[in-house]
Amino acid sequence: MTIAILCGGSGTRLWPLSRSLLPKQFAPLLENGSFFIQTLLRNRPFIKSHNAHFQIIANETNYFLAQDQSKEADIEIQNYILETLGKNTAPALCLSALDVISKYGEDEIILALPSDHLIKDFKAYQQAIEKAIEYAKNGYLVTFGIKPSNPHTGYGYIECEKNNNVRNFTEKPDLKLAQKYLEDGKHFWNSGMFCFKVSVFLNELQKYSKEVYDSCVMAYENSDHNEIYTRINPKLSENIPEISIDYALMEKSKKIKCVVGDFAWNDVGSFESLNDEWVKDSQGNASRNQIIAKDSQNNFILSDKFVATIGLKDIIVVDTNDSLLLAKKGQSQAIKEIVAELKKTRPELTQIHTTAYRPWGNYSVLLESSYYKIKQIVVKPKCRLSLQKHFHRNEHWIVVSGSANVRSGDKEIFLKANESTYIPMGQLHRLENRGKIDLVVIEVQVGEYLGEDDILRVEDDFQRC
Numbered sequence: 001m002t003i004a005i006l007c008g009g010s011g012t013r014l015w016p017l018s019r020s021l022l023p024k025q026f027a028p029l030l031e032n033g034s035f036f037i038q039t040l041l042r043n044r045p046f047i048k049s050h051n052a053h054f055q056i057i058a059n060e061t062n063y064f065l066a067q068d069q070s071k072e073a074d075i076e077i078q079n080y081i082l083e084t085l086g087k088n089t090a091p092a093l094c095l096s097a098l099d100v101i102s103k104y105g106e107d108e109i110i111l112a113l114p115s116d117h118l119i120k121d122f123k124a125y126q127q128a129i130e131k132a133i134e135y136a137k138n139g140y141l142v143t144f145g146i147k148p149s150n151p152h153t154g155y156g157y158i159e160c161e162k163n164n165n166v167r168n169f170t171e172k173p174d175l176k177l178a179q180k181y182l183e184d185g186k187h188f189w190n191s192g193m194f195c196f197k198v199s200v201f202l203n204e205l206q207k208y209s210k211e212v213y214d215s216c217v218m219a220y221e222n223s224d225h226n227e228i229y230t231r232i233n234p235k236l237s238e239n240i241p242e243i244s245i246d247y248a249l250m251e252k253s254k255k256i257k258c259v260v261g262d263f264a265w266n267d268v269g270s271f272e273s274l275n276d277e278w279v280k281d282s283q284g285n286a287s288r289n290q291i292i293a294k295d296s297q298n299n300f301i302l303s304d305k306f307v308a309t310i311g312l313k314d315i316i317v318v319d320t321n322d323s324l325l326l327a328k329k330g331q332s333q334a335i336k337e338i339v340a341e342l343k344k345t346r347p348e349l350t351q352i353h354t355t356a357y358r359p360w361g362n363y364s365v366l367l368e369s370s371y372y373k374i375k376q377i378v379v380k381p382k383c384r385l386s387l388q389k390h391f392h393r394n395e396h397w398i399v400v401s402g403s404a405n406v407r408s409g410d411k412e413i414f415l416k417a418n419e420s421t422y423i424p425m426g427q428l429h430r431l432e433n434r435g436k437i438d439l440v441v442i443e444v445q446v447g448e449y450l451g452e453d454d455i456l457r458v459e460d461d462f463q464r465c
Contacts, residue, residue, distance in 0.1 A: 007058035016323035025116040055079040064359035080229035085237040090248035094216040106199035120264035132195035140257040142195040145188025151178035156190035160258040209248040275300040321354040379439040384432035386460035393447030395423040402439035405432040
């Protein structure tokens with residue numbers, strides 16, 4: 001069995017925590033690891049019980065995040081599908097299936113799961129998966145419905161008959177209809193989880209969404225394949241329709257079964273739903289840092305700073321180093337509109353935090369002005385940055401801890417803690433950590449343009465542009 005983890009979502013409703021280079025599934029929003037790590041750990045038992053292996057479908061910009069976090073979970077991933085353009089769940093699952101059938105054959109079962117959901121009660125979850133696998137072996141496309149606990153208007157609903165056949169799909173009903181669905185016992189939240197035999201899925205997709213199937217086959221066959229990942233052809237990806245698997249197939253096929261999951265489930269698609277997972281104080285305020293809340297009730301507060309509130313009620317406060325979000329609870333869906341506006345005016349605020357993760361480690365912007373920028377750079381053991389140069393800035397490097405091997409022009413320099421070097425504008429250079437502990441460097445950039453795109457990579461261990 002292949003456990004396909006879908007990691008392509010951008011999580012815009014959780015901005016400013018979630019950004020394109022650190023989307024919510026990889027962000028540190030939980031005390032016990034990211035959503036992605038929790039998804040891996042929750043499904044790890046199937047490796048033994050069903051001879052299963054993981055396949056990760058992600059945007060290529062998040063490839064190294066997925067690698068780092070799977071290592072953190074102590075799970076080895078040998079199969080990645082890297083999308084250059086996100087085209088929603090139908091193309092993602094088609095590309096996944098094409099890869100699986102080429103490697104494991106047409107009888108392979110795929111369990112396709114979102115990477116950003118919280119699920120509690122593993123025993124009930126495992127029972128639902130086992131039932132879905134049996135249906136899949138018998139030629140059905142299986143979707144998972146969740147028993148609704150409230151008339152939620154942000155979820156799609158599945159109408160399920162007694163024999164587990166699906167009668168109808170409804171996309172995000174209004175409150176009155178959602179209340180009716182809650183009471184009738186036949187409607188369930190659409191979880192976005194699926195299970196199917198790969199040959200059945202591809203045959204049905206070819207039958208009902210031939211354009212999706214044909215364009216995915218063309219892109220997959222002309223992609224960059226190696227032992228660990230398949231990087232989908234970027235130019236041919238442009239021809240793939242952007243459509244969800246529900247619209248492309250599940251609402252059309254006659255081979256659908258629904259397994260009802262009797263377990264606690266949360267897709268954490270908003271700050272309100274994240275609020276449900278956090279511990280509250282006596283006034284119902286949810287926070288992970290120290291706060292003093294005077295006459296303040298039912299607030300969600302996230303900040304690295306000490307926070308004091310007076311007379312606030314039902315407010316969302318999300319404070320990051322470069323952005324502050326204040327919203328009334330119940331109105332956070334409008335964050336998508338804020339993000340759309342920022343993409344036009346301040347796109348960097350939707351893409352990257354002041355701490356950015358790279359395959360070699362990470363950097364944090366400590367201070368920035370028009371003509372200088374100060375960073376902390378952390379390089380993992382046995383890793384190095386690309387061989388590069390800049391056209392608009394000079395750089396000063398000071399080693400704080402660990403040891404650095406620096407290439408500057410034709411020279412190689414070895415630096416210990418409290419030693420430094422200077423990289424002039426236009427000079428080819430590289431920073432390397434050959435040691436066994438993290439290398440921490442303070443970098444001071446001086447120049448008239450300090451954007452992250454002022455970089456020319458000549459060599460790179462990670463095949464970046």
